[in-house]
Amino acid sequence: MLPTRFRLKDRKEFNEIFRRGETTSNEVLMLKHKNLGREELKIGFSVGLKFSKKSSERNRIKRWMREAVRPVIGRIKPGQRIIFLVNSKFPYKQMSHSLIQEKIGDLLGKAKLFE
Numbered sequence: 001m002l003p004t005r006f007r008l009k010d011r012k013e014f015n016e017i018f019r020r021g022e023t024t025s026n027e028v029l030m031l032k033h034k035n036l037g038r039e040e041l042k043i044g045f046s047v048g049l050k051f052s053k054k055s056s057e058r059n060r061i062k063r064w065m066r067e068a069v070r071p072v073i074g075r076i077k078p079g080q081r082i083i084f085l086v087n088s089k090f091p092y093k094q095m096s097h098s099l100i101q102e103k104i105g106d107l108l109g110k111a112k113l114f115e
Contacts, residue, residue, distance in 0.1 A: 008044030
């Protein structure tokens with residue numbers, strides 16, 4: 001479980017990052033991030049209806065993403081606001097926790113968000 005202090009919950013902030021954040025992506029996930037200069041790192045997760053109409057599938061993917069971020073959270077630069085999104089064209093049947101874990105690490109490295 002991702003600690004509450006790291007969760008991005010503010011709708012205004014979420015929308016701001018979604019609109020104006022820098023984007024990095026691969027075939028499975030997309031990462032949007034922005035440095036707002038505050039101390040705390042905040043991370044949000046989003047899986048759209050285009051990916052799956054079933055909420056149970058969307059929620060499973062979000063849980064997998066939260067669990068994939070948890071071990072590397074100490075290595076991410078402070079002050080960042082990050083949103084992870086799923087590519088809606090990637091098939092649900094091919095998704096796995098290990099795939100998401102690998103791709104999240106790749107994205108964070110590609111975006112140079114590790115300290």
